[in-house]
Amino acid sequence: MKSYRTNVMLCGGTGCVSNGAFKIKDALERELKKHNLENEVGVIMTGCNGFCAQGPVAVVKPDEIFYQLLKEEDAAHIVEEHFLKGRPVKELLYTPPAEKSPVPKMSDIGFFSKQRLIALRNRGMIDPEQIDEYIGRDGYKALAKVLTSMKSEEVIQEVSDSGLRGRGGAGFPTGRKWESRRKDPRTPKYIVCNADEGDPGAFMDRSIVEADPHSVIEGMIIGAYVVGASKGYVYIRMEYPLAVKRMRLAIEQAREYGLLGEDIFGTGFDFDIDIFQGAGAFVCGETTALVSSIEGRIPEPRQRPPRTTLWGKPVVINNVETWANVPAIINRGAKWFSSIGTETSKGTKVFSLAGDINNAGLVEVPMGITLREIVFDIGGGIPKGMEFKAVQTGGPSGGVIPASQLDLPVDYEQLNAAGSMMGSGGMIIMSRKSCMVDVARYFLEFLNDESCGKCTPCREGSGEMLRILERICQGEGRPEDLDTLEELGEAIREASLCGLGQSLPNPVLSSLEHFRDEYEAHINDKKCPAGVCKALITFTIDKEKCKGCRLCAKNCPQEAISGEAKEPHTIDQDKCIKCGVCLDACKFDAVLVA
Amino acid sequence: MGKIRPEDLEKIRERMARTINMREGDARARVTVHMGTCGIAAGARKIMSTLMDLVEERGIDDVVVTTSGCAGLCSREPMLTVELKGEAPVKYVDMDEDKTKSIFSEHIISGKVVKEYALAIGSERVG
Ligand SMILES: Cc1cc2nc3c(=O)[nH]c(=O)nc-3n(C[C@H](O)[C@H](O)[C@H](O)COP(=O)(O)O)c2cc1C
Numbered sequence: 201m202k203s204y205r206t207n208v209m210l211c212g213g214t215g216c217v218s219n220g221a222f223k224i225k226d227a228l229e230r231e232l233k234k235h236n237l238e239n240e241v242g243v244i245m246t247g248c249n250g251f252c253a254q255g256p257v258a259v260v261k262p263d264e265i266f267y268q269l270l271k272e273e274d275a276a277h278i279v280e281e282h283f284l285k286g287r288p289v290k291e292l293l294y295t296p297p298a299e300k301s302p303v304p305k306m307s308d309i310g311f312f313s314k315q316r317l318i319a320l321r322n323r324g325m326i327d328p329e330q331i332d333e334y335i336g337r338d339g340y341k342a343l344a345k346v347l348t349s350m351k352s353e354e355v356i357q358e359v360s361d362s363g364l365r366g367r368g369g370a371g372f373p374t375g376r377k378w379e380s381r382r383k384d385p386r387t388p389k390y391i392v393c394n395a396d397e398g399d400p401g402a403f404m405d406r407s408i409v410e411a412d413p414h415s416v417i418e419g420m421i422i423g424a425y426v427v428g429a430s431k432g433y434v435y436i437r438m439e440y441p442l443a444v445k446r447m448r449l450a451i452e453q454a455r456e457y458g459l460l461g462e463d464i465f466g467t468g469f470d471f472d473i474d475i476f477q478g479a480g481a482f483v484c485g486e487t488t489a490l491v492s493s494i495e496g497r498i499p500e501p502r503q504r505p506p507r508t509t510l511w512g513k514p515v516v517i518n519n520v521e522t523w524a525n526v527p528a529i530i531n532r533g534a535k536w537f538s539s540i541g542t543e544t545s546k547g548t549k550v551f552s553l554a555g556d557i558n559n560a561g562l563v564e565v566p567m568g569i570t571l572r573e574i575v576f577d578i579g580g581g582i583p584k585g586m587e588f589k590a591v592q593t594g595g596p597s598g599g600v601i602p603a604s605q606l607d608l609p610v611d612y613e614q615l616n617a618a619g620s621m622m623g624s625g626g627m628i629i630m631s632r633k634s635c636m637v638d639v640a641r642y643f644l645e646f647l648n649d650e651s652c653g654k655c656t657p658c659r660e661g662s663g664e665m666l667r668i669l670e671r672i673c674q675g676e677g678r679p680e681d682l683d684t685l686e687e688l689g690e691a692i693r694e695a696s697l698c699g700l701g702q703s704l705p706n707p708v709l710s711s712l713e714h715f716r717d718e719y720e721a722h723i724n725d726k727k728c729p730a731g732v733c734k735a736l737i738t739f740t741i742d743k744e745k746c747k748g749c750r751l752c753a754k755n756c757p758q759e760a761i762s763g764e765a766k767e768p769h770t771i772d773q774d775k776c777i778k779c780g781v782c783l784d785a786c787k788f789d790a791v792l793v794a
Numbered sequence: 795m796g797k798i799r800p801e802d803l804e805k806i807r808e809r810m811a812r813t814i815n816m817r818e819g820d821a822r823a824r825v826t827v828h829m830g831t832c833g834i835a836a837g838a839r840k841i842m843s844t845l846m847d848l849v850e851e852r853g854i855d856d857v858v859v860t861t862s863g864c865a866g867l868c869s870r871e872p873m874l875t876v877e878l879k880g881e882a883p884v885k886y887v888d889m890d891e892d893k894t895k896s897i898f899s900e901h902i903i904s905g906k907v908v909k910e911y912a913l914a915i916g917s918e919r920v921g
Pocket of ligand 1: 365372395485522
């Protein structure tokens, strides 16, 4: 097989692809041909590299040179300078926000150096569309070991000893889940991979499937062997076309090699996987709703029987990341895996960083790492050095954690104790520019919209909470509203049918706990301290600071700003729509929000 | 390839080893062809393709072949630096196809420095 001296691992995750990664690939290949380098230098489309904020990105192997913010036009320069003459192109290297000179090597960049890759072990290292590349990095080795030399009980023991817990939200011990299904005498049995991923701002599971679909498939086959399942489904939302495509291709390739289908590896074990495309509702990720959806019924949660079933038969449902961890545990052993992490939470967790953060992207870190390390060392802190205010963990129905708890070690129990949760790993970072009441209102709007409507506490309760929050943001809050929110929250949490309702009050209750003063400012003083809620703010111009440069006036879409050049300007409050354009435009901090 | 058996995984891994090692970068030997304008003018491209062919022909999977800029000694181009893991880098000057071949077998494969073509052992101090 032909191999290259230099491999350009170009990110082919959804983010980079939508910023033109395929065009860059074509341009690079064209230029390589021009210099007769096409047999020496290969361009490989990988899954998501993780450093999405700087996309499109590429890593040049073996020297690990990290290129960022690539454009089609850069191809000629890179090929001539770097691939022909061996000189990395300085202008395309990454410079961390607080530093002056660029850091050429990926492993020296803080964003990468603090990460530990287990679920994402192959990210950026392989072409996810080539099964041989996965096998080249020890792929399907764990499956061979399990099928040829391990009993089901031994595999379960290994997974239990590793301490692996579900990565989809609740953190249920994976080994224990498998054991209960293994013992269930009913057949046939099913395996499901939950790739619904409905949290806004989360893309952990999409990235794993895009970067390394075989790791998920291998995990599922091992799970199937252990419990005695014959059929599996990957439940994935339609909004993830690239992930669906790569998963479909991976399943076909695995079938071709006899790793799926009848008589796997010639051992007599039969198992196959199909993709089930969900229409993309948040509630579909909930176990009982998900099985209803696969059964062809309306995806509404059910009162849980002791155990969820699919067509009345036993089913193991695990999250994408959970499955992807399994082969690594079998290959490297429970002891190795359990040596990483905290007392109760072993291994690593993938998080997506979004919101007010420099290095928005996807990271995998050991459990027990502090929020501070994630936000500042890996995430690079808040843009423009702004003050950190809070981080929402656990997705829309998680909770906010304030700056005072930045040193919290991240694991399932610690996050719960802080009034939030691990959830599936979405992290939304907020600076002082975020109004906590408005953020709670935003999440409630989402949850109210996604509430399936089957049970009253969730359907009506979320609506009532939303109305109160909207009222507060409008400046029409009443002093008793805060008690009502708390009371409602408790009731919804207690009485809802499924996890959606049970966790829905979290963003409100946790922000009430940590940022009650902001709620009170809205209600009592009719003020929004962060300057977000339009009904409660006015924009004015500081006459002392204004230099009369006209920049704000030129940018104002309402023509609400008047004043001669070099004279202080004024804003006509009747015309002002509080869009904040003037605030962003002013170079002298002369626009005031209060 | 049709259906595979557990033992076939090893064969695929062997076949992929070079591709994978070239990306991981922790190879036994590293060969750098200096590709400044001077190097290219003096025939460095030919040296590179000779190396690539040798690696391919012999199925070597633990040698990284890479390029770098001008090494500062333009009159002695084409130049080659060979660095075996844990040993000091050796710079070879005035390369041609035949010299490249003998350096490949003697130094890169068998670990013996080819003194007659070598300019210096070790790198200049930086900073
Ligand atoms: C409203 C709601 C949405 C959920 N969405 C997802 C999801 O998108 N992906 C997921 O893996 N788990 C999701 N879960 C958790 C699942 O119900 C279930 O706990 C998980 O898939 C089990 O796999 P694990 O043990 O590997 O985490 C959701 C739960 C709730 C209540």
